[in-house]
Amino acid sequence: RRRTRTNGQVKSLRAPKEPRNKVTVVLGAQWGDEGKGKVVDLLAMDADIVCRCQGGNNAGHTVVVDSVEYDFHLLPSGVLNQKALSFIGNGVVIHLPGLFDEAQKNLQKGKGLQGWEERLKISDRAHIVFNFHQAVDGIQEQQRQLQAGKNLGTTKKGIGPAYSSKAARNGLRVCDLVSNFSAFEEKFRVLAKHFLDMYPSLNVDIDSELQQLKVYAEKLRPLVTDGVYFMHKALNGPSKKILVEGANAALLDIDFGTYPFVTSSNCTVGGVCTGLGVPPSYVGQVYGVVKAYTTRVGVGAFPTELDNDIGSLLQSRGREFGVTTGRRRRCGWLDLILVRYAHMVNGFTAIALTKLDILDTLSEIKVGVAYFVDSEPLPNFPANMDVLTHVTVKYETLPGWCCSTEDVRCFEELPPQAQKYIRFIEDFLQVPASSI
Numbered sequence: 352r353r354r355t356r357t358n359g360q361v362k363s364l365r366a367p368k369e370p371r372n373k374v375t376v377v378l379g380a381q382w383g384d385e386g387k388g389k390v391v392d393l394l395a396m397d398a399d400i401v402c403r404c405q406g407g408n409n410a411g412h413t414v415v416v417d418s419v420e421y422d423f424h425l426l427p428s429g430v431l432n433q434k435a436l437s438f439i440g441n442g443v444v445i446h447l448p449g450l451f452d453e454a455q456k457n458l459q460k461g462k463g464l465q466g467w468e469e470r471l472k473i474s475d476r477a478h479i480v481f482n483f484h485q486a487v488d489g490i491q492e493q494q495r496q497l498q499a500g501k502n503l504g505t506t507k508k509g510i511g512p513a514y515s516s517k518a519a520r521n522g523l524r525v526c527d528l529v530s531n532f533s534a535f536e537e538k539f540r541v542l543a544k545h546f547l548d549m550y551p552s553l554n555v556d557i558d559s560e561l562q563q564l565k566v567y568a569e570k571l572r573p574l575v576t577d578g579v580y581f582m583h584k585a586l587n588g589p590s591k592k593i594l595v596e597g598a599n600a601a602l603l604d605i606d607f608g609t610y611p612f613v614t615s616s617n618c619t620v621g622g623v624c625t626g627l628g629v630p631p632s633y634v635g636q637v638y639g640v641v642k643a644y645t646t647r648v649g650v651g652a653f654p655t656e657l658d659n660d661i662g663s664l665l666q667s668r669g670r671e672f673g674v675t676t677g678r679r680r681r682c683g684w685l686d687l688i689l690v691r692y693a694h695m696v697n698g699f700t701a702i703a704l705t706k707l708d709i710l711d712t713l714s715e716i717k718v719g720v721a722y723f724v725d726s727e728p729l730p731n732f733p734a735n736m737d738v739l740t741h742v743t744v745k746y747e748t749l750p751g752w753c754c755s756t757e758d759v760r761c762f763e764e765l766p767p768q769a770q771k772y773i774r775f776i777e778d779f780l781q782v783p784a785s786s787i
Contacts, residue, residue: 373635379600388412401429442626474578
């Protein structure tokens with residue numbers, strides 16, 4: 352290949368290859384439960400591939416199609432699109448009983464999931480969540496409660512212990528299960544013994560779980576593919592619309608979230624690359640899903656929380672109960688310091704604003720715009736949760752609209768006060784709202 356030398360640097364005459372297809376990413380911009388499933392389902396209507404890149408069945412997305420309510424935890428919400436392929440990437444941890452139970456329960460609800468096996472692919476590099484991982488999750492929560500008087504509020508789905516196995520390099524992957532089962536069995540027994548040694552009270556029926564896993568291996572085998580080659584082919588082949596459905600949210604990210612009250616995976620945009628094998632240059636539009644107020648499940652700092660009648664109103668009008676756990680969500684005003692921080696990490700190209708109509712009955716609406724500690728402004732979103740717990744919030748008070756927006760289908764039809772609320776959010780974040 353001919354090269355020229357300019358100012359001492361070697362320069363190739365061949366221009367770098369432009370990505371043929373780019374992935375569109377949907378991410379939660381708060382503490383989860385923003386309505387990502389609804390946004391994904393809308394975008395998935397004309398998608399060719401819909402992917403999950405991280406998390407496990409600790410995620411919960413509700414999608415309503417033809418008056419049927421489907422609940423997804425492991426399956427990508429886009430599996431309802433009969434013409435699209437769904438892909439579970441290597442960054443996801445998979446509880447196999449949970450996966451097949453989820454499919455069966457949704458099949459009983461309506462026709463949307465018919466033929467799901469033909470349009471689902473699973474990376475051979477994805478790690479497996481075992482029943483003892485879930486049991487350990489529960490034991491760890493009990494220990495935290497006894498030792499420190501407070502737990503992390505995990506879903507007890509075994510996600511943290513499974514990712515711990517992955518980091519400790521004694522975890523087992525899908526490729527292990529669908530290959531030589533004798534070799535898999537040997538590794539499984541070693542892993543189970545590891546946890547039994549750590550937690551003597553753990554009750555594990557190793558033989559029974561192995562029998563169950565042998566059955567799942569046969570059901571799983573037709574779905575398994577080499578995820579790296581699958582994504583490479585999709586990204587560099589004929590024109591395709593590829594959608595990535597983020598689980599959890601930015602403030603639950605293991606690195607950037609409100610640690611330690613976080614999940615165990617990277618649910619920010621970097622998790623798309625590592626959880627699917629997608630080069631950064633192939634990431635296209637990144638949508639941050641923002642609820643028009645703030646909610647949080649479980650424990651942890653929550654600066655704009657409303658422990659009053661307004662908080663109860665948001666909870667009841669918004670039907671704020673966790674899809675995965677059924678737990679009541681804590682509610683508060685929209686915290687734009689938090690959302691701006693999520694934008695710094697993710698680089699949102701646009702936001703999708705959800706549940707605006709829940710604010711319809713309020714005469715005035717407050718928005719958190721700055722943090723103070725000991726009367727001094729806090730320039731950054733703090734890493735230390737002891738600091739975040741003690742911040743006071745400066746609010747901007749905006750007028751409410753006191754009328755229903757439920758049937759509004761275009762921005763111009765919204766009440767002027769609702770339009771002002773949206774414009775205020777856009778101006779603060781310097782990011783456009785592409786959908787509401």
